[in-house]
Amino acid sequence: MADLRNKYLRHDKKFPHVWCPGCGIGVVMASLIRAVDSLGIEKDDIVLASGIGCSGRMPVYVDFNTLHTTHGRSLTFATGVKLANPDLKVITVMGDGDATAIGGNHFIHAARRNLDMTAIIINNQIYGMTGGQFSPTTPYGAFATTASYGNVEHAFSISELAVTAGASFVARGTVYHVPQLDRLIEQGIRKTGFSVIEVISNCHVQYGRRNEMGDPVTMLNWMKKSAVSVKSAAGKTEAEMAGRFSIGVLADLDKPNYLEEYDKIRQRAAQNHIRVNEESTEGKC
Amino acid sequence: MAVKDSGRVVLLQGNEAVVEGALAAGCRFFAGYPITPASEISELMSVKLPAVGGTFIQMEDEIASMGAIVGASLAGVKSMTATSGPGFSLMQENLGFACNAEVPCVVVNVMRGGMSTGLPTSPGQGDVMQARWGTHGDHPIIVLAVSSVMDSFTITVQAFNLSEKYRVPVIILSDEIVAHGRESVVLPRPDEVEVVDRITPTVPPEWYIPYEDNSRGVPPMAPFGSGYRHHVTGLVHDTHGFPTEKPKEVGDFMARQFRKVTNGAYEIQMTRRFLLDDAEIAVFAYGSVARAAHRAVLRAREQGIKVGMLQLITLFPFPKRAADAVLRQCRAVLVPEMNIGQISREVKRVNMSAKVLKHNRIDGQGIGPDEIYEELLQM
Numbered sequence: 001m002a003d004l005r006n007k008y009l010r011h012d013k014k015f016p017h018v019w020c021p022g023c024g025i026g027v028v029m030a031s032l033i034r035a036v037d038s039l040g041i042e043k044d045d046i047v048l049a050s051g052i053g054c055s056g057r058m059p060v061y062v063d064f065n066t067l068h069t070t071h072g073r074s075l076t077f078a079t080g081v082k083l084a085n086p087d088l089k090v091i092t093v094m095g096d097g098d099a100t101a102i103g104g105n106h107f108i109h110a111a112r113r114n115l116d117m118t119a120i121i122i123n124n125q126i127y128g129m130t131g132g133q134f135s136p137t138t139p140y141g142a143f144a145t146t147a148s149y150g151n152v153e154h155a156f157s158i159s160e161l162a163v164t165a166g167a168s169f170v171a172r173g174t175v176y177h178v179p180q181l182d183r184l185i186e187q188g189i190r191k192t193g194f195s196v197i198e199v200i201s202n203c204h205v206q207y208g209r210r211n212e213m214g215d216p217v218t219m220l221n222w223m224k225k226s227a228v229s230v231k232s233a234a235g236k237t238e239a240e241m242a243g244r245f246s247i248g249v250l251a252d253l254d255k256p257n258y259l260e261e262y263d264k265i266r267q268r269a270a271q272n273h274i275r276v277n278e279e280s281t282e283g284k285c
Numbered sequence: 286m287a288v289k290d291s292g293r294v295v296l297l298q299g300n301e302a303v304v305e306g307a308l309a310a311g312c313r314f315f316a317g318y319p320i321t322p323a324s325e326i327s328e329l330m331s332v333k334l335p336a337v338g339g340t341f342i343q344m345e346d347e348i349a350s351m352g353a354i355v356g357a358s359l360a361g362v363k364s365m366t367a368t369s370g371p372g373f374s375l376m377q378e379n380l381g382f383a384c385n386a387e388v389p390c391v392v393v394n395v396m397r398g399g400m401s402t403g404l405p406t407s408p409g410q411g412d413v414m415q416a417r418w419g420t421h422g423d424h425p426i427i428v429l430a431v432s433s434v435m436d437s438f439t440i441t442v443q444a445f446n447l448s449e450k451y452r453v454p455v456i457i458l459s460d461e462i463v464a465h466g467r468e469s470v471v472l473p474r475p476d477e478v479e480v481v482d483r484i485t486p487t488v489p490p491e492w493y494i495p496y497e498d499n500s501r502g503v504p505p506m507a508p509f510g511s512g513y514r515h516h517v518t519g520l521v522h523d524t525h526g527f528p529t530e531k532p533k534e535v536g537d538f539m540a541r542q543f544r545k546v547t548n549g550a551y552e553i554q555m556t557r558r559f560l561l562d563d564a565e566i567a568v569f570a571y572g573s574v575a576r577a578a579h580r581a582v583l584r585a586r587e588q589g590i591k592v593g594m595l596q597l598i599t600l601f602p603f604p605k606r607a608a609d610a611v612l613r614q615c616r617a618v619l620v621p622e623m624n625i626g627q628i629s630r631e632v633k634r635v636n637m638s639a640k641v642l643k644h645n646r647i648d649g650q651g652i653g654p655d656e657i658y659e660e661l662l663q664m
Contacts, residue, residue, distance in 0.1 A: 014527055044512050049356075060516060060527060065509040067359065068518035069352065070382050076349040080356025080364065081509060083340045084314055088360065088510045106352075109345040262340065269335035 007063075008033045008043070014060050022216030024175035024201030028122055029058055031178060032091070035186040046089045047081050049074040051098035054128045054203075058093050072103030075110045078117055086116075086259050089189065096123040097135040100158055104136070111165035111194050115258040118188045118195045121158055124203035132206030143210040158198045163251045168193025170251040174200040176223040177247060187249070193257040200227070200245065292471035299437040299463040300325035300367075302470065303393055304333060306441030307365050309478045312391070313339035314364035316353035318346050318372060321405045322461045323395040326367035347372035351379035354390045358383075359517060361508025363445060367393035370403055370412055374419070380454055381420030382519040384542070387452035387496070387506070389483055391444045394456060395464040396572075398623070398649035407649030408461035410572055410623040416456045417601045423539065425546035427455045427553055428601040430571040434468035440598060446481035447553055451545055452503050458600065460623065462573035462651050486513055496524045498537070502545030546602055554604035557596040558611075560586060564593030566664050567615045569608070569632055571597040574621050574652045581657035592661055600628065605635045612639045617664045619644060621652050 005011060019025050036046065046064040050056040052071035059066030065088075069077045074092045082090040099107050099121045110119065126144060127133040134144035137155045144151060162170045169191040173181040181199060188195035202208060202219035213219045230248035233241060297305070303326055307315075315330040317323075327343065334341040340357075344350040347368050354364035368376065373394045383390055396412045398404035403411075412419075416428045427447055431437045437459065444455040486493045486505040495515040497504050507513030520528040521535050529535060546553065560582060561567060570578035575596045585592045595611050597604060612618060612635070620629035621644040629643045644660050646652050 013525070044510065044514060047360075047509050060518075063514060065514050066516045067356070067509075068516070068520065070378050070519055073348060073352045073379060076344065076352025076379075077356035077359075079342070079344075079349070080314065080316065080353035080358070081360045082356075083342060083353070084357035084360035084362035084364070085508070085510050105345055106349055109349070262335070266335040266338065269332070272332075272336065 004033055004037055008037070009061055010063050017061055018057050019054060020205045022202070022204060023054070024124065024199070025055055025058065025122055027175040027178060028093070028120065028181070028199050028201065029062065031181045031185050032093075032120065033062070034182045035189060038186060039189060041089055041189075045087065046091065047078070049078045049081070049090065049092045051094050051103060053095040053098050055093050055095040055122045056098065072098050072101070073106065074098070075103065075106045075117075075119065079110065079115055082115055082117055090117045091120065091189065092117065093120045093122065095128070096121065096125060096137040096158065097127045100136045100156070100161070108161065108165040111162050111167040111196065113258050114166060114168055114194045114255060116192050116194070118197070120185065120188075121196065121198045122201045123158055123198055124201045124207060125155075126203050126207035128203045128206045132210065142207075144207070159196065159250050162196040162198070167196045167251065168253050168255055168257070169195035169249070171196070171249045172198045172200065172245065172247050174223040174227055174247060175202065176220045177227065180247065184249070191252070193255065292473055294469060294471050296467055296469050297434050298325060298465060298467050299431065299434050299459055300395065300465070301329055302434045302437035303367070303441050303457070303459065304329040305472055306438040307391070307445065308333060308337065309438070309473075309475055309480070310363065310442045310445035311480050311482070312363045312365050312445060313337070314354065314357035314362045315339070315366065316342045316344050316350040316357070316364070317366050317368065318344055318350050320369045320372045322397060322464050323367045323369045323393065325464070326393060347375040348379060351376040351392070355379060355383050355386070355388045358388045358390045359509055361511070363389070363449070365391040365393065367395065369395050369397050369405075371401070373412060373415065377419040381422060381424065383454040384420065384424040384426060385519050385521070386517050387504070388454070389448040389452050390454050391441070391448055392454060392456045393459060395459045395461065397461055398647070404649040406461060408573060408623055408651050409647070409649065410458070410460060410574070410627070411647070412458065413600060413624060413627040416458055425453060425543050426601060427451070427453055427546065427599070428458060429455065429555070429598055430458045430600050431463055432572055432575040432596065433463060434466065435470045436598075437463060438470065438472060442478055442480070443555070446479070449481050449483040450503070451549055451553070452483065452506060453546060458572065460572045485511070490514070494524050495526045496522060496538070498524070498541055502541045502548060550602060550606070553599055554602060554607065555598035556604050556607040557598065558607075559594040559596065561593030561595065561611060561614075563591055564611075564615055565591040566617045566619070566661065567592065567611045568594045568657065568661070569597060569611075569618055569620045569628070570594060571600060571628065572623075574623060577652050577654045578621060578657050580654035581661060584654065584658050585661045590661060597628065603631045603635065608632060608635055609637070612636050615639050617642060619657070619660055619664060621645070621657050621660070623647070623652060
């Protein structure tokens, strides 16, 4: 791991990092680095984009081409980068609020569009950096600084939303199940098309403390207890799955991706272009 | 119309001429969201860009469009979006990002009348101050106004060139009259168009300091994927691109932003002088109103009134030097605008002695030559 640290982190620049002791985001960053390393992708060929929030700081620490964008918009910037240079491996890292509240529209349309990118969404069920306000994934009844009486809104599942919106590859992992997370991120990056890896993570400081899980170990135990493999979840009733979530690959589809489709447009346009030019030459007096 | 040997005569809309200008300037990426009266720019881009190997994408909204063109520019491709008032409002946040991260890009705002959804197919010039100050925070920006179909071509080329040269977003303000009006124009051959490209670093990657100051105040810009790995952020950053809150670094960063545009004022601040040499009164106008003013000035001259016009192509940074000369010479200046007086306040701000009069329409109607002429008779 020391070798990977030296190879991939901006160790001489921006450490120590801003994350709280025990935060799950560092685990995700390490998984991402191992995935990139095992795939053998050159650092120069990767663009890591993020939005705003705790997860948004990851690009500062990793020695790729990095892009820390506006809140919720990282997928839009990433779309431009990928289309301008399709040779780049474009990965975005977002939080649950970043990706599915302010960035919800971009998220569903990125999935629908199926451009070849990878979205890692770190779901800690809370707005951490801004002080623990509830997010679209905060469970019903949970407490937050803007839900002091208990959350009356209903959470949605990021992964299921991604499947419905049409992403090519959708997986859910946790920061407790690390070897599996490494594999899921690797699969996601390898996949051609829009891939989503939702990572259940712990914000014991802003979420856990208010919801009787005030330290990382308790939260990791909660993940261990609540996570059910996709396979065994399929055999369970809704009641048996209440308060639990599935982990593993939820969708892995082969469908035309935007870049392939757009290349066809370029070919058609090139042929059409010749015809247009001929017409305009004929029409010239 | 006289036809230059090399040029091609075409009948174009203002919006179509913007597309031709953008392509001639080297634009190869366009992201947009349809909105009247700017949609023709998207439509034509969707036809023409793929034919030249570029990319058009219709995004889910204007916020996304602005994000996408910034991303594409960071990857080294000249990029543009086009919109109208409501969409322009949505773009402001990511426009600020482009300012902060010094990402060249061009935003066309075909202004329409009214506030909010306003008057979708009527002209207006109400977005002048939004173009200047719409995004939050102190920032320099370049705002250009087009008054004709030919302008829509040449000024769009200029917009790209200035954007690349100074690493700032450039906003082109068009209006519904220019955008939808058709005129016969002579477009130059592609090789006759002067095109400026951003400067890229030549030092070894380990020497590259992405936001290092230099005599121009404009650091070389390395596209993502070129081997110069660096960090880009919307946070105020040090010369290496990493967030900083150190007052000295923040101050230096902000000062450089303004300095680079101030230093370039001579070429950035474009104006056209018309019959001003002996003028005692003057009209300051921009956009479609400049066409009407031109006509009104000619008619007033026929009546022996010593009047001239200063057409403002660059609205911001406000062309103070060109305006000063006229304001010192003339006893009175008329500023007709399709807003409540956004540029007339700029003129008053830099004015020393002349009387500055306004003529405004905010009823969704264009300003015609007659009404400007009538005003001139009163002066």
